Amino acid sequence: MTSCAVAIVGVGLVGKQVVHQLTSPALSPLFKIISLTNSRHTLHLNPAAPSLDGQTLLSLLPPSSGPLPSSSAHPAASYVAANPTELVKKLAADARHSKQHTILIDCTSDLSVTELYPTTIASGLSVVTPNKKGFSSSADLFKQIVEAQSAPNAGLVYLEATVGAGLPIISTLRDLLKTGDEVTKIEGVFSGTMSYIFNEFSKPASGGSAGPKFSEIVKIAKENGYTEPHPADDLSGSDVARKLTILSRLLSINPSSLAALPDLPEGYASLSTETLIPSALANIASGEEFVQKLPEHDAEFDKLRSEAEAEGKVLRYVGVIDRASGVVKCGLEKYPAAHPFASALSGSDNIVAFHTKRYSQRPLIVQGAGAGADVTAMGVVADAIKVAERQGVRVHL
Incomplete structure (x- = not known):
């Protein structure tokens, strides 16, 4: 495997920095951003299209305060209303078809998104997140997240940035x-x-x-x-x-x-x-x-x-x-x-x-x-690199 697909949910201060870091010259060959989601809209990108730079990617996602676009200014882009449950289903189906490992990066602070982690992981997608809520709320949810990793072909979970932003805690x-x-x-x-x-x-x-x-x-x-x-x-x-x-x-x-x-x-x-x-x-x-x-x-x-x-x-x-x-x-x-x-x-x-x-x-x-968006994003991206390495992507020093 030469690269991993990435879907980012939550494109605020940290999410934007994650986009910029993943699309840097050093990492853009290793990660293909295929989806961005804010509180109202999801931008899907054709995985077969050439990769875009971070600023262009972010400009294609309409603000959550605006309406859902009826058409796109870019041929690789398409839009649907934000629905994390449906997003996970689509990502899992697409990953099974493409055989490319997919990472869901959750940069929200939304408990409801973390409640999707067990299904996400069990379906073969990996989860990388700075969102503390899934790991610090009910013991039942935490147990489900842990147990989901035992499913056949389960995805991985990395949560470095939940404690100390980018610090290696x-x-x-x-x-x-x-x-x-x-x-x-x-x-x-x-x-x-x-x-x-x-x-x-x-x-x-x-x-x-x-x-x-x-x-x-x-x-x-x-x-x-x-x-x-x-x-x-x-x-x-x-x-x-x-x-x-x-x-x-x-x-x-x-x-x-x-x-x-x-x-x-x-x-x-x-x-x-x-x-x-x-x-x-x-x-x-x-x-x-x-x-x-x-x-x-x-x-x-x-x-x-x-x-x-x-x-x-x-x-x-x-x-x-x-x-x-x-x-x-x-x-x-x-x-x-x-x-x-x-x-x-x-x-x-x-x-x-x-x-x-x-x-x-x-x-x-x-x-x-x-604390800080840039160092938190660093913790997130470093975790994404670990997932990629464990999936066989060669990441050189």
């Missing part, structure tokens, strides 16, 4: 487990937003003034695009909880002599998660109003910082999977100034420490940018 965990290491603990700063907020919040005061206010940092983070439109979505800790759920489940499906981890039947919702949303602001629907009222609660966060400083420590919002005690949790923790979580972080970096039998004296640490 899941692949590192997989390599540790598959080579027989025993992972005893995983801990880290998994949220770029939380990383930025507490890196700024922990900066020492200058000239005898008080340290920066929590509310002001959140406001600046929102203005700079580090937070969701409603900062409570970040401060709830749910993003960290989803990532921990994924890592915990990947640990649990591998044999271990250590204590079992919690089952998490409802996924991230079953996990012990400390929210940083003041209770008085919990029901505010507007992100703007939330930011306006957050200063009323600065004293609560100042107190937490003062308590940490009195111990010579700083605050970090971390996720912890402790295999020895069978605990999975996320929340605020204090770290001494010399600890890597306190000293090595800047900006919105992620940092993850793997404690294992092999890395028992000093943990294996992965650190770097854990």
